[in-house]
Amino acid sequence: MLWQKELPGADLVIRGARVLDRTEGIDATLEVRIDGGVIAQIGAQVDANEHRVVDAKGLVLAPAFVDPHVHLRTPGREDEETIASGTAAAAAGGFCAILAMPNTDPVVDSAATLGSLVETARSEAAIPTGFLAAITRGQRGEELTEMGELAESGAVAFSDDGVPVASAGLMRRALQYASITDRPLALHCEEPTLSRGGHIHEGRVAAELGFAGYPSVAESVAVERDLALAGYERGRIHVLHLSAAESVEALARARDAGIAASGEATPHHLVLTDDAVRSLDPNVKMNPPLRAERDRVALLDAVRDGTIEAIATDHAPHAAHEKDVPFEAAPFGVTGLETAFASLYSHLVKPGLLPLETLLERMSAGPARIFGLDRPRVATGARANLVLLELDREWTVGEQPFRSRSGNSWLLGSRLQGAVRLTLAGGAVVHE
C-alpha cells in the first residue's frame, strides 16, 4: 500500500544514541546495526562489520514518523508540490511514511488516476508513500466512487478531505459500502451551512477584528453526526484535523461506547490559538481554523490520554503569490512536514506539557495502527524506519530553504529546538 523509488538498503551502525521505542519497551543507550536496510542487531555493543559508523552520542534514535495527512498537490498543482518535493520535505522532517489526500485536480476518484500516482511514487518518492482515494466522485458529494476497485489498486483509505460529505444519507451509504474494503473513512467534519463564509474561529478575536466566524459547533455537529452513523452502521471512521473541544468530547464518548473511531490533531492546532490571527498573517489561515485556548487544551489532553491517537501535519502547500494577499483572499492551509517534530518538541515537550515518548508514539505507531500500516519499530528483523533526533539543537524556520516547493509555514521566522539529523525510510538513508 506504500510506494517508494528504488534506493540502496543502508549498511550502517549507529552508536551511542538513546534508543526510545515505547511500544517495544526500549529506552536505553544501545548500538544498532543495519544490514542492507534491515535492523540486524541491537545491543550494548554491536560489530561494525565495516559499515559506516554514525556517532550518535547525545542523540535520540526512535521509530521514524508517519504522517497520515499530507497534500502533495499532484496531479494539478505541481508548482506547489510534487511527489518528489513533498517526500523530500517529509524525509527532512523525520518521516518514513506519508499518506496523500485525494483532493487534487483531477480528484483521485478512479483506479486510473490512482495508478498514475503509484507509478510516479515508484520513480520519485523519497520515502514510502500511500494514497487515499475520494469517497465521492469529484468530491462532489453526490455519487460514491468505486471503492472496491480503488482498494484493490492500493488506496489506503477514503476521504473527501477539503470538503465535507454534506449529506447524511450519502455518508451512511459510504459507511455501508466501505465495509467491503476494510478501509477506514477519513472524515473532514464540517457542517457547511454553519461554517459558510467563515475565515477564522468564531470567538472574541473574530468579533474584534471583524472576520466572519467559523464556529466550533460547525465541526462538532458534523463529528457527532458521523460518529452516530458509524455506530449505527458499525463502520470505521477516522476524524481528520480535530479542532474543537466539543468534537474531542464526542470522540471520547463514542470510543467509550465501542464505536470504531479514531482522531488526529495537527501541530498548529496544538500550539496556536486564534490569538495568532491578530497578526493578519495568511500563514495562520487554515481549515479548520485555529480555535480558543480551551480547545487547544482539550486537544492536548486528548493527545496525552490517547483519545487522539495520531498527530498529522495536514501539510497544505500554497503558491507564494496566492498567500501574499489580504487574509480573507488567501486560501486555507499551511505547510508542516519539515517543522512537525521541532514545533511540538519546542512548544509541548520542553515546557513539560507532553512526554517525549507520547509525542513519538502519536507521530509514528499511532497513525500506522489507524491506517493498517507496518509500525516503524526498533527491532531486529524490521526494515529500518528510524529517525535520529538532536534534541538540543536550535534553528530558525525558513533560514535554510524548504525542501517543499511552498513556504507557507505557520512558523516562518520562528526559533525552534529539536532537529532531525538522520532519517531512514524503507531501509534507505533518505535524509542526513
Add this chain to the structure above:
Amino acid sequence: MIRLVTDDLRPPAGPPKRHLLSVADLTRDDVERLLGTARTFAASLDRQVKKLPTLQGHLVVNLFYESSTRTSSSFELAAKRLSADTLSVKSVGSSVDKGESLKDTALTLGAYDPDVIVIRHPQIGAPQLVAAATDAHVVNAGDGKHQHPTQALLDLFTLREELGKLEGLHVAIVGDVLHSRVARSLMQAFALVGIRTTLVGPPALLPRELPAETTTDIEAIRDADVVYVLRMQNERMAPGENFVPSLREYSARWGITPERLRTGQKVMHPGPMNRGVEIDPRVADSPDSLITNEVRSGLVVRMAVLYDVLTGGPVGVQALAAAEVA
C-alpha cells in the same frame, strides 16, 4: 501564550514609519494630539483663503477598492487644502479590473514615491499589506469589516465640539454591529477616551464575544446621551441570509424614530443613510442630528491625520499654530 519570533529575521529597520491602520494602535495621547491638530485646521477653514502650504510638494495617493462618497472626497479635499499633490486610483477602470493583485498595484503606485497612500479595501488587513509592500505612510480609509479609524476620530471630534467633553458620555450604537467596521473602531476609540458604549441590535447581528454591553432591547437607548445609528446594509437581506426576517420588521423593532428618543438626545450616523429603514427622516433632519457635523469634521480630521503621519508630534502642531498667529 506562545509567541512566534519573527523580529530577528527582519532586515535592520529604517526610521519608523507612521501609519494609521487601526484605532488599536493609538494611545489616548495620540487621540488628543490628532483632535488638537484638527481643531487648529478647523480654525484655518474659517478664513477666506482656505488653502495651507503645509504639505506642499508631498504626494497623497487615494486608492479606493470600494465605492465611497464622504471618505474619498474628504481625503482628497483634505490633501488639497494642505497643498499636497493628489492622485486617485479606483479599482474600477484600473488594472485591478484586469486582475492585478493588491501587492502589485501597491508596488506600482509605490514606484512614484508617494508620501501617503490612503486605502479603502473590502478585505481585512489590506492596509497592512500595502504598508509592508511600499515605503509610503499608509492611512486606512476602511478595510472590510475590520477598521475605519478616521471615522472614529471624526466622531470623537464631533462629540467634543458639540457636547463639550468626551469622558463620561454614554453612546448607544444601534444596528448591524456584526458587519460594521465603524462600530468596531468606535468601540475602541470610546474605550480610549472614557465613553461608555452600549451595543443594540438584532441577535444575529451582535457578535457573541465582544467585550461590551450588548442588548437586543431598543429601550436601552433611553439612557444614552447619544444614539449612534449604523447603516442596515441591503445585502444582509439577500435570500437565505436570514439575519432578520425583513427590513420592515427590522425597522419596526430597531429603527430610530422621534418617539424612541428623549428630548435633547443627539443622533449620529456615519452615512450613507437608508432613510425609513434604520433612521426616520424626521430624526435625520432634526436639530439634534449631528450627521452633517460629522461630514464637516471629516475634512479637518483627515487633514490632521495626513499632517500627523507626515510630520508627527505635538511640536509640529505648535509650529503650525505659531505660523498662523504670525
